[in-house]
Amino acid sequence: MEKIKCAVPESIKRMVGESSDDDLASTSSTLLHCLLNLPQFQRMIDDLADPNNGLCGKNKDGALELKQKGNRSYLTADYNSALASYSQALRLAPMDALDMEKNLVATLYLNRASLFHKIGFLTESVRDCKRALQISPTYAKAWYRRGKVNADLGNYKDAVNDLDNAKSFELSLDGKRQIETELNIIIDRQKHTSRTWVGENENCSGHFDELQQSKLSRVTTPDKGRGMASQCDIPQASLVHKEEPYALIILKSCRETHCHYCLNQLPADPVPCTACTIPLYCSEHCQLPAGGEAFSNFQDKFGTEGSHSRSHEEHIAEVNAMAIVRIKSSDVHDPPDQSRKHNSIGDALTSSVEQVAVGQAIYKAASLFNHSCLPNIHAYFLSRSLFIRTTEYVSTGCPLELSYGPQVGQLDCKDRLKYLEDKYSFQCQCHGCSQLNLSDLVLSAFCCVNPNCAGIVLKSPISNGEIHKFKNFPRAPAEQNLDTHLQEAIVSKDISGTTLLDASRALGILRSTLHAYNKSIAEAEDNLAQALCFVRDLQSAREHCKASIKILETLYDPDHIVIGYELVKLASIQLSLDDPAAVDSINHLGVIFERYFGPHVDSIVPYLRCLKSVAFQ
Structure with a gap:
């Protein structure tokens, strides 16, 4: 990458450096034309796309090796290792690869389904059986496995249908007899037990309250330029903006743990990309709009709905990338519930929550909201969707401002101003920086040498009495x-x-x-x-x-x-x-x-x- 950067002519680098937002379309086009004519850039693309040795390439031998490793782990009851091996093998396996005359990807999904069934993850097992059958609809073992899992879930009607299919696709007489026996057992259980329906746990975004977006207007202020303001009084906690990203990228540190489309945490049965080895998705619902069909025979069933294609002439002006965050609990995999005793909550030990960045995205309209160190709106994310909500009552004409970084209480005014100027190249003039705040005084202050005085001693300058005090405080470091x-x-x-x-x-x-x-x-x-x-x-x-x-x-x-x-x-x-x-x-x-x-x-x-x-x- 450094070699490619060095190969870009200085004239283009200077043009990009001196360009404005309005020049984005032309400078991007010039830079792209330059890169496409660089041999170093072409070699890098070829290396990445090499189906055998490239970073994004599939590898049948590697997938088979991981499959065997998973089988060995499964036999020794090391189920975590087996799951990891099967999932990694799915990322490497080419869609058209065969293993003992069976599609390798379908076999890996079936192996993972068997593992999920073994450890009691029945819904995940059903999903992986379904994925195997989408690739190989005549795979008798996949029909049989799904039938067994559906029976354990109480879905007897589906189980009977699955085993009927398994019997019709099974070639051996012994296999047909075994399936027939299982089928009779399930039919008998169906007669004595009411059917229980179990649905798949797909992503849902919940219900949305009324959007107040129509009550906003774009305004221009002398100190901040363009911004957004309210056209009417807006109550606290009102939703004022919702937007899908123009562009989005997952952080490198989250590639193995979060869905590459919705950025939610990956389930135990992630779906790999069929074209390369990098992206992972939480479900087919995310894989399809991300830009690829799940499997070849999906083409007649699904289109590319949900795609965010844009005309190549369209460009973004006056935008900044926003960090997409998730709120993480210290014991997110084992939260307390009604079945646990009170003292077991302490096992989570403080059960703290924190914001964790998982990606970067560009939201075109959201960039119109200005910054304030005392914001009156708050931005958060559901999946890849951005929501902006008022955190206090907002009167007519009042600017709607969110925080780009540190707020009053997090850093003192001097440090906030430095942070914002270094990162965003502007001098903050919000009311949080223009008025005296108690937190700006006490945030990093010292106490008075007089124990009966509640006064504030700032770090600089320090009074003569405080200088003496710090001389007697050698243990601070x-x-x-x-x-x-x-x-x-x-x-x-x-x-x-x-x-x-x-x-x-x-x-x-x-x-x-x-x-x-x-x-x-x-x-x-x-x-x-x-x-x-x-x-x-x-x-x-x-x-x-x-x-x-x-x-x-x-x-x-x-x-x-x-x-x-x-x-x-x-x-x-x-x-x-x-x-x-x-x-x-x-x-x-x-x-x-x-x-x-x-x-x-x-x-x-x-x-x-x-x-x-x-x-x-």
């Missing part, structure tokens, strides 16, 4: 190292009594040195609370978690989403202790998350529903 050591211990889940004592001592020094609402104290309280959960000292963990929240409520709004994330942690600890206050924490959580996500809260933060089910059972 060591305390920072102790906090880093504690975070490392939390990640490794190897927390000793010495580590906790050192962390408690460091917190005491921070409290005696920094201002009571300094964010470093909140972070130290939070880390210590999480560490104490791991050693089951939940009472102490609860108090440190409350102390952290108290500081954050001063730095932010008490109903800010940051407080919601911390309340998830506090509520899980309180439930573990059978603390009645957990109900209040969870109710407060609901208020905060509904403010930011409206009726989508259960889809965005499913852990909240789990907490409610335990608290109110």
Whole structure:
């Protein structure tokens, strides 16, 4: 790639560097024409597309090797390894490859279906049988396997139909007799048991509330240029914008864990791309609009509906890429529910949630919303769709502004301005940076040398009395190292009594040195609370978690989403202790998350529903 960049003429580099948004179409065309005539670029494309050795190429021998590895793991009951081998083999296997006169891809799907059946993932097993049959409709073993799984699911009518097909496609007499025996057993069970329908768990986006987009208008302001404003009064938590991406790319770190189309977390039975080895999809519903047919015989059944094709003349002006994020729970694979005892919630240990970036996307209309360090709208994502919702009451004519990065409470004004200028090349003039905010003063401040004074001592300049104080505080770097050591211990889940004592001592020094609402104290309280959960000292963990929240409520709004994330942690600890206050924490959580996500809260933060089910059972 570096060689290709060096081969681009300086005149084109200069033209691109000096171009404006209006020149995007012409500069892109010139650059593309240049690349297409570069031998280095052509060689790179050839290498990537090589069906045998390329990065995107299929490899029958590699797929067969992984299949055998999966079979060996299956026989030794190492089911996790077997699943990984079969799934990797599906990525490498060419669609037309044969294995013992059977389609290799269909066989791999059938092997994975058998594994899912073995470990009790029945719905996943049915899906993989279906995929095998879509490739090889006369595959008797696939019909037989799906019939057995449908019988275990109670879908007797489907099971009978599957076994009838298996019998008709089975060539051996012994095989037909075995299927006949199974068929009679299922018919007998059908007579005595009512049929249970089990549907496939496909993606759903939930219901949408009324969109207020028609009540917005594009405006121009002297200090920020173009922007969006309200044409009428808009209540808090109203949906004001929804948009599909113009372009989207998954982050490299998420290629193995998230769907390459919707960016949701991949299920246990991901669907590989049929053309190359890189993309993975959560279902055929994502594979098809991503640009490829699932299998060759799909062409008559499915078109390319959902495709976002554009005319080549169309271009984007005045846009920035947005990070697509997901809210992740620390125990997302094992959330609490009504069948679990309260103290088992503590096994999740603080059950914290955080935002994790999974992709980058361009949303053409959403780029019209300006930045504010005190935003009145909030952006979130369902699948690849962007939603923007008001977080407070917005009056007529008021600009609708979201946060491009740090907000008031997260960084002080000086650091916010530097971040925004470095990343977006503008000097922020929002009301959050134009007025005095308490959080900008206390965020990184020190306390007064007089223990009875609640005054704020800023980092620079420092009074003569404070200079003397810092001369007698040589352990400051060591305390920072102790906090880093504690975070490392939390990640490794190897927390000793010495580590906790050192962390408690460091917190005491921070409290005696920094201002009571300094964010470093909140972070130290939070880390210590999480560490104490791991050693089951939940009472102490609860108090440190409350102390952290108290500081954050001063730095932010008490109903800010940051407080919601911390309340998830506090509520899980309180439930573990059978603390009645957990109900209040969870109710407060609901208020905060509904403010930011409206009726989508259960889809965005499913852990909240789990907490409610335990608290109110």
